[in-house]
Amino acid sequence: MGERRPYPGRRPDGDERPSRRADGRPSRRTDERPARSDERPARRAESSVAPATHRTGAPQRIAKLLARAGVGSRRDIERMIEEGRIAVSGTVLTSPALNLTSLAAVTVDGNPVAVTSATRLYRFYKPTGCLTTARDPKGRATIYDLLPKDLPRLVTIGRLDMNTEGLLLLTNDGELKRAMELPANALVRRYRVRVFGNVNARSLEALAEGVTIEGVRYGSINADIEHKSGAYAWLVINITEGKNREVRKVMEHIGLQVARLIRVGYGPFELEDLPVRGVEQVPDDLVSRLRSRLPAK
Missing domain, CATH: 3.10.290.10 (RNA-binding S4 domain)
Structure with missing residues (x-):
């Protein structure tokens, strides 16, 4: 078994016991180790299964x-x-x-191309040290090396860089992916970030107005101090755009060095007590409810 890290949503008072699901049901999960480099799974898009019956309709x-x-x-x-x-x-x-x-x-x-019969959505705790991509020319580990082999072909909703861990959503529905990533739909991405440096409350408050870094405009960012100890602090950060390495670039811009970055929420979904490398399917009724609120544009 891989090392079980403390639940990243712990409170500053040291209580690291995660909250249970709202409906009280136990989570179904797997906790897979990465496959060896010579056992890399095939790209999900490269299915060798004969296509199912294709429904016809309007072009x-x-x-x-x-x-x-x-x-x-x-x-x-x-x-x-x-x-x-x-x-x-x-x-x-x-x-x-x-x-x-x-x-x-x-x-x-x-x-x-095999037809997908129903939309599926999964929560996955991405560890550090792997890429959010289907394949890497340099042969580095990807999230698909960690996922159970019995899952359907999946695409990621957004990305996490190699050194960022936490909640990654995966789906078999590209339209749902697009709708959840659209900035216009303003789904909040929630992070806990451990930083090193002089944390200035005013600098954090100013991020609510947005910031421009090297010609790139980042929208409103909500940042609060969760806990501070010496030169280190835990911050809680909410963003809605999810631009490339946004949290790291903004923290560096205000003079803070990121020591650990964990995504703990995306839209209505939370990391909760999912273990590192754990996978859990989101209930179908929650997926249907989400889709009804997110028309693709």
Whole structure:
């Protein structure tokens, strides 16, 4: 078993016992160790399973159909088309400007696309030391090396950099991914961050007005001091944009060095008592409720 770290949502008074789920039900989870480098799982998009029956209907853009099938977000799929990885009836696509009624003749990396029957959403405690990507040219460990092999093809909702740990949401529905990532939907990402340096309350309060760093504008950030001890402090930070390495860049901008960064919440979902590398499926009714509130734009 991997090392069990203290629950990252602990209170400053030292009580590290996590709160239970609101409905009182025990969590179903797995706690897998990474596979050896010679046992890396195949990319989820490269399914060798024959496609299930494809429903037909009104023509839709191929990117939207593939996103609904869990291949990736629309942006991911457009990039895959540019790379020549998607074909229809054996003809490699060069443009996403194509409407289809089904995915029956579509292949990704030469493999048929299996239809996903229902949207699934999972909570995963990403540890440090692995990448949030399907594959890495340098052969470094990715989250897919840690996930149980019996899970369906999944894409991540947002990313966490290699040295950031905590809640990572995964889904088989690219449209849900897109809706949850859209800044317009303003889903709050919650972090606990341990910093080193002179924590200035006024500097933290000023982040509520947003900040521009090297020409990049970061929107309103809510930052509070949770606990302070000597030169170190734990902060609680809420953001809604989730730009690349946003928390780390903003902390550095105000003179603080990040020692540990943990995402503890994303929208209505919390890390709770999920162990490091643990995976838990979100109940279907919660997913349906979320989708009804998040129309893709």
